[in-house]
Amino acid sequence: MGETLRWGILGTGMIAAKVAPCIRQAAGCSLTCVASRDGDRARAFASSLGLPASAACDAEALLARSDVDAVYVTVPNSLHTPWSVRLLEAGKHVICEKPLTPRAEEARAVGAAAAKAGRVFAEGFMYLHHPQTDLLVRAGREGEPGLIGRVRTVVASFCIDLRPRPNAWTRFSHRLEGGAMLDLGCYPLSLARTVLGEEPVHLGATAREAAPQPGESRGVDALTSFSARFKSEAVLHALCAIDANAGVFAELVGETGVLRTETPFRADPVRAELRLTRFENHPRGAGVETIVIENGGDRFVNQFGAFARAVRERRAMTPTPDWSVGQAAAIETITGMTGCGW
Ligand SMILES: NC(=O)c1ccc[n+]([C@@H]2O[C@H](COP(=O)([O-])OP(=O)(O)OC[C@H]3O[C@@H](n4cnc5c(N)ncnc54)[C@H](OP(=O)(O)O)[C@@H]3O)[C@@H](O)[C@H]2O)c1
Numbered sequence: 001m002g003e004t005l006r007w008g009i010l011g012t013g014m015i016a017a018k019v020a021p022c023i024r025q026a027a028g029c030s031l032t033c034v035a036s037r038d039g040d041r042a043r044a045f046a047s048s049l050g051l052p053a054s055a056a057c058d059a060e061a062l063l064a065r066s067d068v069d070a071v072y073v074t075v076p077n078s079l080h081t082p083w084s085v086r087l088l089e090a091g092k093h094v095i096c097e098k099p100l101t102p103r104a105e106e107a108r109a110v111g112a113a114a115a116k117a118g119r120v121f122a123e124g125f126m127y128l129h130h131p132q133t134d135l136l137v138r139a140g141r142e143g144e145p146g147l148i149g150r151v152r153t154v155v156a157s158f159c160i161d162l163r164p165r166p167n168a169w170t171r172f173s174h175r176l177e178g179g180a181m182l183d184l185g186c187y188p189l190s191l192a193r194t195v196l197g198e199e200p201v202h203l204g205a206t207a208r209e210a211a212p213q214p215g216e217s218r219g220v221d222a223l224t225s226f227s228a229r230f231k232s233e234a235v236l237h238a239l240c241a242i243d244a245n246a247g248v249f250a251e252l253v254g255e256t257g258v259l260r261t262e263t264p265f266r267a268d269p270v271r272a273e274l275r276l277t278r279f280e281n282h283p284r285g286a287g288v289e290t291i292v293i294e295n296g297g298d299r300f301v302n303q304f305g306a307f308a309r310a311v312r313e314r315r316a317m318t319p320t321p322d323w324s325v326g327q328a329a330a331i332e333t334i335t336g337m338t339g340c341g342w
Contacts, residue, residue, distance in 0.1 A: 005093070005308040008033035008062050010083060011074035012045040014167050015097060019300050020049050023072065026304035028312065031055075035062040063090040070311065072124070072304075073097060076170050077177035081106040084121065088113040093120045093311055095303070099186040102177065102342060104329035111321030120310050122317040123324045125190050129302035131293050132267040132274065133194070139252055139259050140195030146283060147276065148254025154195060155253065156188035156264065157239045159223070159246035171242050172220055173213050177342065178242075179220030181207070181335055185240030187265045189330055191250055192228060192236035194319075199326050200228035200236070207338035210243065221340035228330065256282040259291075269298045 007023050009016050012034060023031045034049070035057050036042035042056035057065065063086060070093035073083050077099060084096045088110070100123045101107050114121035127133055138144040140151045162168050162183075171178040193199065207221035223241035230236070239246065250264035258277040261267070272293040280286045296302075310317040319327075335341030 004028055004030045005311055006030050006032045006067055006069045007304075008035055008065060008068035008071045008092075009074060010035050010059060010062060010071055010087075012036045012041050013074060014165075016045070016072075016074040017048070019072065019074070022298055022300035023304050025298070025301045026308065028308035029304050032067045033057060033062065033065055035059045063087065063092075069093060070095070070120075070307070076173070077182055078175065081110055084110050085113045088117045088119050088121060091117060091119065093307070095122050095124045095307055097124045098190075099123070099182045099327070099331065100324045101328050102182060102331045102335050104325055104332055107321070107325040107328035111325060114321055120307065120317050121321050122307060122310075123319055123327070124303065125187075125319055126299040126303040127187070127265040127267065128190075128194060128318055129306050130267045130272070130299045131296040132261065132263075132272045133191075135274070135291070135293065136191070136195050136250070136252060136259065136261075136264075137197075139254070141197040147257065148252060148259050149256035149282075151196065151252050151254045152234055153253040154188075154192040154234065154236045154250065155238075156191055156236070156250040157247040158184040158187050158265065159239060159241035159244050159248065160184065161245045162242045169213060172210055172222075174216050174218040174220050174342075175213075179222075179224075179335075179340055180240040180242045181221055181224040181226070181331060181338070181340070183240075183242055185224050185226065185238065185334070186327065186331060188236065188238035188240065188250065189226075189228070189334075190319075190327055191264060192230075192238070193323075193326060193330070195252065196230050196232065196234050198230045198232060200330055201231055202229040203227070203330060203333045203337065205334040205337040207340050209340055219340075221335070221338055224334065224338055224340070226334050267293070267296055267299060270295060272296055
């Protein structure tokens, strides 16, 4: 690696197009290659980004590109682990889009591949790289004075009707490991684990199953409702859906108040707002106030900048591969309980 971390993107879909400019804006990063299963698609994507045709390549050829230090993996969920392992073995650093996998064993294999290759791996939970999340972590894990006291409950919802979107079929494909829990439920789960800084000791879940996609024998979970009890006795109560606009928010309920955001996973880069509701036992008395976080930056730009720093300084990136093992283990249990797993 020279002065900048040179990125390749694997996949040319929706998130690849959205995040490519963010990679270019991120400190210490450049974009040198885009890779697809289809050469024409790779060239068209390169051209749309103003990259030369030589920047486009076949997905297989990406493994051997000497002008690529790190790869952003944006293929469907079922391909996350195999591609992450192959890229790490080929000497690339990797950010793989969430969810890495619904199987703890596979997450362990990715961590082992990263350790063996001496490369940095991170699951792409971009919202972890925004000061709004830092505030929630200080409130939850560290009990930031003047906020909400010790956190007892996390309530979170991530429900969006994805059916009108052009790429919706991948989210409803059981074969490609779509479904509400993997696509959206992984966020509330990740938030609670991060904010509380501990693992669930008990999980509960129920789901509504979608009709199978043409050519598939099983349907994904269109909606999953799940709960987790953590070591500290704090509880997560969460809902996720891919066929209903049933709300997006997160609330930390503490002993002296509630901290709530309507944008837990997509905080505004310029002005993010949280609402603090103070109980009567709060040090400042009962009331409601708005907490504003100005210029927190774009979460994707922040994520890629942090990753380049981690590579340069040879230190761990957030989230770590071990964190992803805990995430996968909880998802494995939840999807096992709902009967919508693999
Ligand atoms: N962090 C976020 O905010 C966020 C947002 C959206 C999505 N995501 C994650 O990003 C990943 C991709 O999502 P997306 O919305 O970009 O999906 P998408 O539009 O369907 O794109 C996925 C791309 O993967 C490639 N691909 C390789 N093998 C494939 C296969 N067998 N079937 C279909 N496509 C295949 C395709 O590119 P080629 O045809 O060029 O190979 C396709 O364009 C998912 O894991 C999703 O969970 C994250």
